Amino acid sequence: MREAEREQFRQFVAASGGRLIRVAAALTGDHHAAEDLLQSALMRTAARWRHLEDPEAYVRRAMYHAQITIWRRRQRLRETPTAVVPERADQRDEMGATDRRLALGQALMRLGPRQRAVLVARFYEDLSEEGTAALLGCSPGTVRSQLHRALARLRQIAPELHDDDHELNRESIR
């Protein structure tokens, strides 16, 4: 790689790194794992730099695919059996809202990497079903079904998140 290309790469990382590390964090749910994921994707990008028309799209796609690859799966919280069912938060309570948010964060970490990837693409990156399908290399129908399963799984893991089914279903099939 010529020095001019190296400088281009540095500028690319400086300009896009913030956006990319946030996507990596969204995908992994862990700061260290996010750095690993982005570092690995940037390494591939550097190796192919002169052949890439849209480096940011390449890095983003590399991160999504790496994240759902078995040997690169990152830390997910393990479900801990408990003898006592925790009390559900009162939905009118501000503290209850905080509890729900914490519960959701924990529940998201227990999703499989593919389901989490679909949630990130659809809800964090606001991609369409078609865009998500193109990014992940699957059909829009698969994106739809995975999204539905992911949301259903979240409700199963954290019953306190149970909201209006009609609203949920409407969003998931939109």
Next chain:
Amino acid sequence: MSALPDLVRESIADFADTAAVPDGMAERALAAGEARRRRRTVLVAVAAVVAAAAVATPYAVLRADQVAPPGTADGRNAVFALHRGGAGDPKETERSGPDPEWEILDPRTGQYRRVVAGMVSMPSADLRYAIVTSLFTDADPRRIGRYDTRTGEIRWYTGPAPAVSTPQISPDGRHAAYWTDSHEGQGVAVVDLETGQVGRIRLERWRIVVDDDRVSDVWFYPPLPHEWLLADDRVTLHDTVYDLSGKRIGTLPLPADANPIAIRPGGEGALVQPGGKAETYAMADAAGAVTSQFKIALPTCRGASTDCPRPRPEFVGWRGTDELLVWPGPGDYDRPDTPIEAVDIRTGERRTIHRIGGSPSVDRLVTMPADRLPREVRHRIGF
């Protein structure tokens, strides 16, 4: 109250917004990327040679210093094949270039032949055959070949392409199976290695487009020599076992929320990775119940390695009934020898049992049980 999708959006965004790019990431990526590109350039350069000469001249004689070193007497495992392309003495690497060839064992003699190939599978149960692939470059027809371990001969076949998993050989050496994402659709290709007849099972999977990464694997299921397991895709395939005609005949019992890593010899259970920390593994019995759980710590980067964005230890084989073999990954400039470690599946105790020397370091490794090797060979190369 907000809808769940809105809560999900807020939760992910809240966490993502706390992430920041660490200092020096661009420089580290540049160094690692250039090392990677150098290795791959050499592989591409030899592709044309492989296409023309692979059938007629499948191997050359190994240099003595590149043979995997001998192990200990009556060892239980042996190195079946290895590929050198990792870090090594920079002066040596500059002089000889990264080695584009695999070294594959002749089980009768204990010698290793040099074979130009993209990937190499484990051998068939009788150690007679293995699958090799061509280098998968743009100019390459993406063939797979049945490699005869006794003669070094390769019989090449053209199957559906591209292959997106390493082709696996059936225990009887008759069939090869691999995932493919051809324009005709996704699925598993199965090649009859006697007749060249190609069959395919159409299945949807999560396609992978980044090189070197895998999403789905095809494993032959040990108790059923002519049937195979489709694994590592629990969302869409649920570890389903199919027969050669594509008929679904069952599923592999696995603990909930666990990813299969390898099936135990004989099929009685599997090594799995629970949905927990990356270092945690578990053994499941034939009914899918967890019988033991242990940790395999992540290796740490050493010295000046440019290829070390925290590699994961890789499962490479079983060792008797109570141990498995893991490989922490390629060596580095400071220590190019490649350790192979044994992990006790009851206690998680881990120890180095073998080292492969030479430079460049090993970056791909295939091991095998040593119990079917001739006594003299087992004595010489077993560990």
